[in-house]
């Protein structure tokens with residue numbers, strides 16, 4: 598049983614989220630988990646922080662934070678395709694797209710000091726529980742294949758490892774990059 602707890606990212610939990618981001622150098626040098634949002638990246642670290650805070654206070658973000666005691670140690674961001682239009686390998690994704698999912702997992706992240714201890718698993722479980730609570734639907738994730746490949750440090754698994762999603766029932770839909778798959782499941 599996981600000892601972690603989860604909460605949504607809201608104005609109330611913003612400081613906990615911000616502390617984790619700052620402790621990890623802004624995440625990828627300052628993305629502040631803005632890559633999947635409509636604005637995307639490019640305006641710089643402080644602009645990303647301000648934009649993420651604006652989404653949080655407006656309530657235009659769905660993001661489950663994982664807590665170890667009082668400390669936020671990771672997250673799973675999810676949302677509708679309209680909320681999260683930017684995904685990696687977009688052109689390849691669009692080439693064979695059929696029906697749009699109801700939800701997608703945008704970003705998954707565990708603080709560098711907390712990896713390998715089930716934080717991402719708790720984050721995905723929390724996100725799927727939240728999706729189920731509002732009626733469920735088809736959920737997509739875009740993880741990386743790790744088998745038949747040299748071992749990857751977690752830091753390089755930007756969209757998470759395939760096994761994590763497979764454990765929740767996601768199955769491969771199609772390949773969109775050498776090591777990245779669209780995976781789908783219905784909840």
Ligand SMILES: CC(C)(COP(=O)(O)OP(=O)(O)OC[C@H]1O[C@@H](n2cnc3c(N)ncnc32)[C@H](O)[C@@H]1OP(=O)(O)O)[C@@H](O)C(=O)NCCC(=O)NCCS
Nearest residue numbers: 706707712713714715716717718750751754755758760761
């Ligand atoms: C990938 C990442 C989210 C995994 O988080 P984590 O909390 O360490 O993962 P967990 O401990 O919950 O692992 C769950 C499962 O994922 C798989 N997994 C995790 N790390 C893995 C690795 N490095 N290689 C292969 N599989 C891995 C395993 O199947 C694991 O289950 P197990 O421990 O029972 O074997 C984390 O390493 C990370 O944050 N990396 C950076 C991601 C990033 O850059 N995000 C921002 C995107 S811009």
